[in-house]
Structures are given as structure tokens and as C-alpha cells.
Amino acid sequence: MKKATKTIRHILTAVLIITSLGLFLTSCKKKNEDGNKDETNGLITKPEAKAAENNKSGGVYKGVLVGSTGYVKIILQGGQKSVTVTMNGATKTLAEVSFLPASWSSGQAITEAKFSKDNWTVVFAVDADGGNPQITVDIPGHSNIVATIVKETSATQVMSFEGKITYNGNSANSAFNFVVSGELFVGNGRMPDESTTYSMFGQLTDNKTKITGYINNATVSGTINGDTASGTIVTPNATATWTAKGTL
Numbered sequence: 478m479k480k481a482t483k484t485i486r487h488i489l490t491a492v493l494i495i496t497s498l499g500l501f502l503t504s505c506k507k508k509n510e511d512g513n514k515d516e517t518n519g520l521i522t523k524p525e526a527k528a529a530e531n532n533k534s535g536g537v538y539k540g541v542l543v544g545s546t547g548y549v550k551i552i553l554q555g556g557q558k559s560v561t562v563t564m565n566g567a568t569k570t571l572a573e574v575s576f577l578p579a580s581w582s583s584g585q586a587i588t589e590a591k592f593s594k595d596n597w598t599v600v601f602a603v604d605a606d607g608g609n610p611q612i613t614v615d616i617p618g619h620s621n622i623v624a625t626i627v628k629e630t631s632a633t634q635v636m637s638f639e640g641k642i643t644y645n646g647n648s649a650n651s652a653f654n655f656v657v658s659g660e661l662f663v664g665n666g667r668m669p670d671e672s673t674t675y676s677m678f679g680q681l682t683d684n685k686t687k688i689t690g691y692i693n694n695a696t697v698s699g700t701i702n703g704d705t706a707s708g709t710i711v712t713p714n715a716t717a718t719w720t721a722k723g724t725l
Contacts (some may be wrong), residue, residue, distance in 0.1 A: 497723070499513050514725045522632065524537075524629055524631050524635075525537050526628075526629040527582075528631035530630075531609070531631055531632070532585060533583040533605070534585060534604065534605055534606070535583030535627070536583070536628060537551070537552055537611055537629040537635075538550070538551040538626050538627065538629065540612065540624055540625050540626040540656055541625050541639060541654035541664055542614055542654065542668070543623045543654050543674050544563075544622030544623055546623050547563045548637045549599065550725060553583070553587075553631050558573050558592045560574070560592040560601070568661070569594050569597050571592035571594045571597060572592060573591075574593045577590070585605055586604050587601065587702075593608070596615075598616075599615075600671050607628045608628075625655070626656075627656050636723055637656050637725040638655050639652075639654045639708075639724050640652070640653040640668060641719065642666060642668055643718050644669050650667070650669060650670055651654070651670075651671075652665065653666045655677065657701070660681045662676070662679040662690050664678075665678075666710075666715060667720075668717070675692050675693040677692035677697055683699070685699050686700060686702070688708060692714070695710050696710070703723075705720075705723070706721045707720045
């Protein structure tokens with residue numbers, strides 16, 4: 478009887494080990510399949526856009542917001558139509574309200590797609606080939622939101638960064654939010670304690686680690702290191718610094 482009991486225990490122990498190992502392997506597999514996510518910071522590490530949408534109005538669009546600070550992602554592929562917005566750390570997934578043309582299929586221009594939840598509203602439009610994406614964002618308590626949005630392709634990931642500008646030790650109410658896509662650098666910035674938001678644009682060099690560009694006739698330069706970035710804004714009379722962190 479003792480021998481039988483011992484054998485049963487060994488069998489149960491083996492079953493538990495195999496089951497645990499199976500759960501572990503399943504968990505690892507799911508993490509790899511689900512996600513394209515960096516295990517240390519949760520950021521996507523490769524394009525989410527499907528190749529079939531590269532030159533069409535469908536696909537994935539990502540951008541940043543200034544008016545407080547935030548970011549946005551639009552997915553129009555694989556039968557999915559979704560908009561996710563984060564503003565000041567609060568995130569909402571908006572539902573489709575209307576879509577024009579109503580019978581839209583990827584490869585047709587989107588004249589007006591409206592998404593909303595809890596009075597957070599996004600209106601989106603884009604050309605038939607995915608060019609010239611336009612977006613307006615309306616969130617209660619956040620006036621004059623300025624948005625920058627870029628289409629992602631299966632070959633070129635779009636990454637968003639949110640940051641601040643510091644001038645004379647002050648960074649209050651400032652913003653330095655941008656997206657990078659291939660060699661493109663584009664976004665919006667606002668100096669400390671000012672209300673005006675300015676467009677900024679430029680390019681990436683040195684294996685996409687160096688930023689050079691302009692904002693309101695000032696020169697922007699900086700370095701991207703993984704999901705962090707920093708640099709300077711230089712005018713003939715003054716120099717400010719900026720820092721930013723990847724958020725999408």
C-alpha cells in the first residue's frame with residue numbers, strides 16, 4: 478500500500494510539474510504573439526500596421542496632443558475601427574459614432590470619421606492613399622488641443638514622445654511632444670508659462686538617433702536613446718533645453 482501511495486505521489490508531482498511548465502510556456506508564447514512589447518517599459522517595438530494597408534486609407538495612425546499633454550492611436554484594419562486617446566494620463570477607447578463614406582473600404586478617402594466616449598471626441602479624415610491625415614480632438618477641460626498624427630506602415634514604425642521645455646529653470650505648462658517615423662521628426666511645442674503652441678519639424682540622422690529641426694524659427698537639436706530623448710532649442714538670444722519620453 479505504501480508503495481502504491483508513493484507511486485501516486487510521484488505521478489501527481491509529475492503532473493503538477495508538467496502542468497506548470499505548460500502554463501509557463503503558454504504564457505511566454507502569448508506574450509510573444511500578443512505583443513511586440515518591450516518587457517521593460519511596455520512600448521511597442523515594431524510596426525503594428527499591416528502591409529496590405531501601406532498605401533491605403535486603412536491601417537494604423539499614431540500621434541501626439543498638446544493642450545495639456547497626450548497621445549492618440551487610430552486602428553482601421555483587420556475589421557477593426559478604434560480610437561484610443563490618452564490625455565494627462567487618463568485613457569479612453571472611443572466608439573464609432575459616424576463614418577463617411579458609410580460604405581467605406583480601405584483605399585477610399587475618409588471624409589469624416591467621428592469617434593466619441595464620455596464627451597471625448599475625435600474626428601478623423603485622410604486621403605485614399607493614406608496621405609494627409611487630419612485629426613481634431615475635443616476633450617472637456619482641455620482647450621485648443623493641437624494634434625499631430627502620422628500614418629504607420631508595415632516597414633516604418635511611428636513612435637510618440639511627450640516632454641517638456643525648460644527655460645531659466647522653469648518648465649511650467651510647457652510641452653515638447655513629437656512623433657518620429659523613419660527619418661521624419663514632427664510635433665508641437667509650447668514654451669514655459671506661454672499659451673501659444675508652435676509646430677515643429679525636422680529629420681533624424683545618425684541611424685535615427687540625432688534630431689535636427691525647427692520650432693518658431695528656433696533651431697531644435699537632440700538625441701534619441703531608446704525611449705528617452707533630450708536636446709536644446711536655440712535662438713540668437715537664448716537657449717532652452719527639452720526632455721521627452723516615449724509613450725506610444
